[in-house]
Amino acid sequence: MTIDRMRFYFKNGSLILVATIxxxxxxxxxxxxxxxxxxxGVQVFSFPPRLLPAPPTVENFVDLLQRPIPFQVFFMNSTVxxxxxxxxxxxxxxxMGYALAxxxxxxxxxxxxxxxxxxLIPIQVLFIPMFLVARDLGIVNTRIALVIPFIAHPxxxxxxxxxxxxxxxxxxxxxxIDGASEFRIYLQLFSPMVGPAFAAFAVVDFVEVWNGFVWPLVVLSSQELFTLPIFLHTLIEDPYSHNYAxxxxxxxMTVAPAVLAFIGLQRKFVAGFTIVSDK
Amino acid sequence: MGLFNAKLKPGRKKYYPYNRYSILIFVLPFVILYLVFRIWPILYAGALSLHEWQGLGPWNFVGFQNYTDFFSDPAGVLSAGNTIILAIGEMAIGIPLGFMFALLINNRRLPMKGVFRTIYFIPRVVALPVGAIIFMALFQRQYGVVNYVLAHVGIEAIPWLREPGWARLAVMITRSWIGIGFTMIYFTAGLQSIPVDFYEASDIDGANGLQQLIYITLPMLRRVSLFVLIITTVGAFQLFAVPYMMTGGGPRRATTPVMMYMLNRGISAGQYGYASAISILLSAFLAVIAALQFRFGGRER
Incomplete structure (x- = not known):
């Protein structure tokens, strides 16, 4: 009996230990x-490394807001x-799904x-011809180019x-029978029935766009239009601000909205992710 | 989808009359955008890949030369090789760990499963450039945490990001950190679909945990594993952001994947014909891999 118990605690304990590590x-x-x-800036690479900031400072956030193009511009770009x-x-x-169904x-x-x-074809692979199409349409280096090519989401x-x-x-x-138009039937009667699917798609799609990196990099050239992920890249490239803090x-600030959306809507998210994401 | 089967063929059931033209409202916005931004680019790339074009002036027909050029272009072949190496490395780290995490959070005896699952999954919603920045700091040679920890077990400072082999490993680790949660979710779904009876029956027969893993869990997960393999392959072949941020494709081009090479040739060097050929090769390759997913996915249930 005691050996069984010891074994039980050992098994449980090692399981929790491994999971915790x-x-x-x-x-x-x-x-x-x-x-x-x-x-x-000096503390980030203190030696030996220290996890907690001593003393904590908000100077990095203040610096971000005081850059030539302040941080909130990029944050707003990403949001919009x-x-x-x-x-x-x-x-x-x-x-489209409704019409097909x-x-x-x-x-x-x-x-x-x-x-x-x-x-079947990941959109990222087509960014070269998509760039040329966007150029022909005259939408290169606009916010429109970040939005409309992705609205028809197969x-x-x-x-x-x-x-x-x-x-x-x-x-x-x-x-x-009640005489509603087809569009109104869809909008007012049908779409409330598919709320869960809307929510799952929306939250996953939001994270994908929010984190999108390659297309904005290809299509944008004016800094004031940059979204957060490519702003991070300009920070790395900039020799004067190459400061890890x-x-x-x-x-x-880039991660926060995505992580909060995830934690808040976790169930929808995991369900949505297993079906929606094509990464 | 039982309702689909129950749906009668048109003509056999009387539908209340409606304006058929209103279907256009639902279809047209999608179709127009889809043709312009998805289908047209594929055709565009296909046509352009047979030409030489610098972005201005007339297209110069060259047949399949852009394609043959890719396979004799050392930098092109290197980028393809890099992609394969980095993809294999990412999967070799990420898939076994994802499987292990799934086993852990699927274990009845683990308390607070939700917490573990959430934390394991969170890196998946982190933007790739953010992951790259964090790991650049962790892999910093002199003051990075990784080398600091390694020093305690007697390993000398590793030149992560400076030496080709180590830089590749750094990219693989960063990518797998982000991807593990994703793999875990698929394996968890797979594990939950195995009937509990199988384990109970084997308990009665006196099978131990390891035997259950080998004779029940793994065989039952064959289909899910294949699915995970396909989906991570497709993801890994689109590798771009992490090496672009961490190494810029170096050192000595060791972390330049195909995507980066294609965009360099196209957007930076203006060799649109050549870049289109790479785009078509990559599309065809990934479409075939992804089609396998339909084939195996379709047989399920």
Missing amino acids: FLILMAFPLVWMLAGAFKS VSLFHVLGALFVSSM KYQFRFSKLLFVLILLGM LGAFLFRQYMMGVPDSIIESGR LLFAAAT
Whole structure:
């Protein structure tokens, strides 16, 4: 009996120990960043390394706000771009999914095949021709270029189609009998039924845009339009501000909205991520 | 999707009449944007890849020369090799750990599972450039935490980011840190789909934990593992941000992946024909890999 108990505690104890060691390893980089954001430029690389800032300072955040282009400009750029990107993709791609799920029309099969094709090719690989298309359209180096190429989201349309096929047609029929227009049926009767799918898609898409790096790098050249991830790159390139404390402060502000969105909406997020993300 | 099967063919069921043209409202916005920004670029790249073009003036037809050039271009071949090495390394670190994390948080005896799961997953929502910045600091040669810890076990300061091999390892570690949570979620879903009876039956037969792992868990996860392998391969071949931030592709081009080489040739050097050929090669390769996912995913259930 006692041996069994000892074995039980040993097994349990080692399980918790292993899980905790990995927890510390996984969390450490972010904790290091967060602590570093409140250190002075000299303190970040103190030797031997010290986790906690002594004394903590907010000078990095103040510095960020006092740069020639203040930090809030980049933060706003990211916010505006993410907002329009998510709303646009949600609206347009869900309507496409709705049409595929609930109507029979000519070319719907072809369209579905084209959507599957788009899901197979990661968009990042097409950034060269997309850049040339954006140039032909005259939208290079504008915020529009960060938004409209991604509104027709093939994976989004596909997932909405799948989800919407599970919602009964009778809702649509009842709307028709009451004389509502097709668009109104979709907007007022049908879309509330697919709220969970909207939420899951929105939160995952938000994190993807917010973190987007390659396309803004390719398409933007004016600093005042930069989003947070590429602003971080300019900070690294800038020889006068290559200061890890400053970088950590900027990185913390970049990560915060995504991490908060994740923690707040975790269940939706994990469910959404396993199906939505194409990374 | 039971409803789909239950849905009657048109003509057999009477639908209440509606304005068929209103379908266009739902379809057109997507179709127009999709054709302009997804389909047209693919065709554009396909056509341009057969030409030489510097961004101005007429296209110069060169046939498949851009494609053959890529395979005889040392820098191009190196970038392809780098991508493969870095992808394999990332998966070799990330997939086993992701599997292990899934086993841990799926264990009945682990308290506060939610906390563990959340922390393991969080790096996935961190922007790649942020991950790169953090690990650049951790891998700093003189004052970095990693070398500090290694010094305690008697390992001399490693020139991370300065030597090709170490720089590659640094990139792999950074990428896997971000990706582990993602892999974990898939494996967790896989683990939860294994019927508990299997374990109970084997308990009665006196199987120990290791035997259960080898004879029940692993075989039952074959399909999920394949899926994870495909999806991480597709992700790993798009590698760009982490080496771009951490090493700029160096030292000695050892961390220049195909994506970076393609963008350098195209956007920086203006060799749009050549860059398009790389884009097409990469698209075709990744589309084939991703199509495997449909093939194996489709057979499930």
